[in-house]
Amino acid sequence: MAIKKRGLVLSATAVAVSTVAVAATGLHFYQGQVFLRSQSKEVAAEEGSLQPMAMLSLQSLFRQSPKELVDEVWQIIDRTYVDATFNQQDWKKIRTEYLSRSYKDSTEAYKAIREMLKKLGDPYTRFMDPQEFKNMQIDTSGELTGVGIQLAADEKTKKLTVIAPIEDSPAFAAGIQAKDIILKIDDKSTEGMDVNKAVTLIRGPVGTQVKLTVLRGDKQLEFNIKRARIEIHPVRASERTAPQGKVGYIRLVQFSANAPSEMQEAIKKFEKQQVAGYILDLRGNPGGLLYTSVDIARMWLPKGAIVSTKNRQGEQDREQANGRVLTNKPLVVLVDGGSASASEILSGALQDNGRATLVGTKTFGKGLVQSVRSVGRDCGLAVTIAKYFTPNGRDINKHGIDPDVVVQLTEAQRKDLSSNRDKVGTPEDPQFAKALEVLGQRIEASRQQSPQADRKS
Structure with a gap:
């Protein structure tokens, strides 16, 4: 079964809010929630279908009892939580305990729900009150x-x-x-x-x-x-020069809804300029939309798996390349500790398929899958329902992806690049300089393997 594209979100952090920044940890299946796409403003509901916002709001009016909200949350956890032992907790006993209580208002119910979820020992399974859920919706819409x-x-x-x-x-x-x-x-x-x-x-x-x-x-x-x-423009592209010829440098800062179109435009432009190879910079990229990472991976991968997920029943969803690759030129990917979730899916897919060499430091290590949906009256619930794996079956959660070539920055170098952003992606950027060196080696190897193809490029 293919992973649904609509409503799937991938990101690095533990909560999605516009005021702090980007989105939530791991791979987010936004089903059954009020989900605003940044450009089309579509509203995705249960099973990825579309319903008007008014209909969702009307449905929420029938879920006004605080105790009903507590039980609704319990039921969702019971059906979908990734750990069938519920962190070694007697989950049915917990239901009895919390439904035996009296709740004067929604605020007391919210507190009880958070207390109940805390027993799972999972910071990514979380309840969002109406304001917090609204924050997340604003973030997903891209209006930060x-x-x-x-x-x-x-x-x-x-x-x-x-x-x-x-x-x-x-x-x-x-x-x-x-x-x-x-x-x-x-x-x-x-x-x-x-x-x-x-x-x-x-x-x-x-x-x-x-x-x-x-x-x-x-x-x-x-x-x-x-x-x-x-304002976030996810793709920043510019030409660089190497001894082997022109190089396309693409910095991707977030996997937002418009990232695929911007990435496609950048690659096509560089292909017309006949660049010899590419450096894709994912450093500090915390993630974003799942379908964006899959779409972008397909621009670089001629064939092969991209990502798979596994729930508590062991079932797997898998996304594959679809033959719509835009370039076969040599590729080096820059990663670091701020490269998370969608960045790890993309870099892991390129690494496992032998499509790119990874340069930098170990990535963040977020390989958990959350389902985010609306509950009660305008509230939200994120539940860890699965893990995602790279094409070779690597579980990178808490570990991250190890680069092929490790280049650590000193504290002084890090501060220098932070305060002098014009140095990023230049020879004065040690990680970029190494990536350029590695790319040069890949370009030379490619030319030796296919000199005729290189002359035609």
Whole structure:
């Protein structure tokens, strides 16, 4: 069974909100939710069908009892959660416990649901109240306002961790880096705080400021960041020069809805310019839409598997290349610790199929699948329902993808590139310089294998 394209979202962080930045961890099946596409503004409902927003809102009116909401959430977990042992919990006993309680209002039910879900020990299975769910919808629509941070709750420490700042965002300009741990938001401690709460505190009107206190290594730093409207152009392409000829450099910053069309345009332009090879830069890319990663993989892969998923019954969905490759030129992919989820699907597919050489550092390691849907009156629920695997069957969750060529940046180099963005993707960028060297070797090898084809290119 093929993975449904409509409503599938992949990303790196633990929650999807416009004010902090991009989307949620792992591979997200947005079925049964109110899901806004950024361009077409389609609303995806159960099984990927389309229903008017008014119909969904009308249906929600019939689910007003707080106790019914608690049971609705319990039922969804019972049917779909990836761990059939429910973290070694007696899930039926838990239902009896929470349905025996009295709830005065929705707020008490929300608190009980979060308490119930916490027993699963899974920070990515989470409940969203109406405001939090609205935040997620805004994010998925691609209309971002805030500081531009991809935020996650670390699976082991539960600390709020920055996946990566969005390029050219206020957080990026202020110097926020991947792996920074957020200790305080406007002097309020984040100890024990979930991601949804942190998002609520960080977001705010455009032009206002938020103070973030972060831990970087053993140093505590403070950043005063002004909130802004953030425009994301996912593909940034420019020509580079190597001893072997012209090189197409493509930096992909997010797997958003318009990324495939921009990627296609960039590749076709470079093919007309007869570049000798490509460098695809996925560093700091936290993920995005699943179908975007699949569509882009098909532009580079002539054949082969791209990604598969496995639920608690062991069933697998698989996506394949479809013969619509746009180029067979040599390819090198840049990755780092901020490359997550959709970035890992794309880079893993290219690596396992022998299509590209990966250069940089180990990727983030988010291989979990969530189903996100509407529950109750305008609330949302994200449930971990499966894992995704690379074409060779690698489970990269918590480990990440190891590059073929490791190039570590020193702290000084990292700071230099952060403060001088014009150096990124140039010989002054150590990882890019190595990628260019590796690409040159691949171009030479390609020419030796097929000199006639090279002369015609």
